[in-house]
Amino acid sequence: MSERTRLLIIDSSPGDRELARMMLAREFPDADLLSVGDAAGLLDHLAGAAPDLVILAARLDGLDAGKLRALLRRSWPAAPVVLFGHENDVLARCLNPGTVLAAIVRKSSAGFMALPDIAREILAAHAPPVAAPAGADLDALPLAAVSCRADGRIEQVNTRFAAALDSPAAALTGSPLDALCGDAAARETWAGFLVGHQDDCRILLRDGAGELHLRRTPRNLLGCLVPASGGALRVLDAARERPSGELSDMALVFSHDLKQPVQQIARLAQRLDDDSAADRSQLRRQLRSAAERAGKLLDDMTEYLAISLRETRPSLVDLNDCLEHALAHLEVEIDESRAHVVTTGLPAVVGDAQQLTHLLVNLIGNAIKFRGREPPEIHISLDSDDTSYCLSIADNGIGIASAHRERVFEPGRRLHTQEEYPGSGLGLALCRRIVERHGGTIRLEDSTGGGTTVLVELPRPPHHVTRLA
Known part of the structure; x- marks a missing residue:
């Protein structure tokens, strides 16, 4: 292993790539953390020296599994690889036996948290058996x-x-x-x-x-x-260093919400062991549903922590680009709900592009999720004055009573049962966190003709800032 450890993250998802980089950076502050998101970037790296460890997502834009494994095997035959993706059965077939496969990790909140420890163990196991010369540091x-x-x-x-x-x-x-x-x-x-x-x-x-x-x-x-300590503990340790008690309060809410599906899983598993259980297929469906709910809670908690703990990286950000990425992320939900999204041109603001995209994904996703009987109609418009922009996202959904419009921004606050609308209650709390970190405000109003309008006010950039980063 070289003096300065080199870790390479290969993932076409910008959000997943950044979260993996953030988790690894906490454990390897002195390492070179490299990342690529497309085939061209990977080809550039393949021409250089092999990294000490490769974190590889199951899919990469522009490369199928066959081409990817051939490139890795030919260029870096001895580099250990951690396969990081959503389906273990797909991952297990992604690489040939000719490429060193060090681990398979499911891409989930638990997987992200475990990634630093897994990387450390693999690096230790693959350390070259060479002695440090006398007096070496x-x-x-x-x-x-x-x-x-x-x-x-x-x-x-x-x-x-x-x-x-x-x-x-x-x-x-x-x-x-x-x-x-x-x-x-x-x-x-x-x-x-x-x-x-x-x-x-x-x-x-x-x-x-x-x-x-x-x-x-x-x-x-x-x-x-x-x-011996796990990545999840280190994330929570970092959270405890924050002066505000907000994350501690949210952790209590999260812990309480997670107990219910975990206890349900235990009960259902016990019933499956009972030979007298009448409908095992129904029990399996209930078990799967409870497990999916627990997984969603963990993923939402990880996203909230990632936004809360990650430093904002301000630049001049075109909100039209953020909206385009958000709509691409929600493509399946838009198609299935037959949603109609109407938007006007949006401005550039000073902010963090990834966080602002998260904001739009959550707000548009809520407009689709909390829809009425008619297909969702979502109108995105803009108002402005000398000091700020006001972004409006209006829908024709079920609406939110005025008495609840402030409470829904509290972490874990839900107005509906899991059976009516599944979720963790963290979405709007995350939105407020992002907006406040950008020096703005967020509030809810009634939409004309029913539904909800979300108003996001963000500062205008200084007049001398004219170049997009």
Whole structure:
């Protein structure tokens, strides 16, 4: 592995690509995080040196699975690949056996959260078995690392390893490694490795520090520590650092909402085990529905955290481009509902293009979801003054009573049952979060002839800002 770890994310979805990059950046702050979203970008990278790890989505615009696996196999035959997609049975067939397949991860909230730990473990497992020369600085490695002499005593540790063991590096150097083993089984494995001839071993360290992956080299024994803590915990730790208690409150709401489908899954699974269960097909449908609801809650929570924790990257953004991407994202929903979307030309504003696209996806998606008996009619228009733009999204749906128009922006607040309109109650809370981060306001009014109008007010860009980023 090179001094500076190189991770490559290949995914045609900009949102998924950015979320994966954000999760990995928290764990590998010193790594080169590269990403491509189309075939041309991938071809440019294939001409260069192989990355230490490839995160590969199941689909890439412009390349079918056959061409993709051939390119990877021919250019980077030894690069480990994590397949990251929605269907495991599709993923398992995406690459030939000739390409190193390190892991298959389902693209979901849990998958995004687990991605950093999976990447760290794979990097440790594929670290080249070369010894650091005498006096080498293990701090150049992006992992918690330790080297040991043949007698089992610690020769050198880096700062990451010392921090993981909560001990000064000077106190660890020269001490026997078996003092760090987590239990008798780990000590036995370590003792066998010292006197044996196997090339590698894995032992659990004390105090839940993690699993140490050791390799025998010509000069010493080199180990990398794979932490025991999960990516989800690190995301929540970052959330707790926020001065506001909003995320903590929302986590409680989310936890409460998640309990119901999880408990339902447990009950249905128990009934399936009962030989007297009359209609197993109905139980399976109910089980699938509960699992899908739990998954949707996790995905919505991940999206909310991603928007809340990610730094806004302001540039001059054309809202027409954001609207085009939002309508493409909602293409299936628009076709199935026979929705009619009418829009006028939209301005450019200073903001984050990805977040503003999220905003439009949520607002237009709500207009489609909460429709009446008639096909949705959605009108997007613009008003402005010297200091701001006011974006209006009006629909002919079921409407929202005036008494509830402020409450619906609270995280987890729902006005309907899951049977009537499934969802997590996070959509409008996310919209308000995005608008406020752009210095704007959002409110609801009645639409002419019924339905709801969403009014989003955003600041006009300064007059001297004229170039699109």
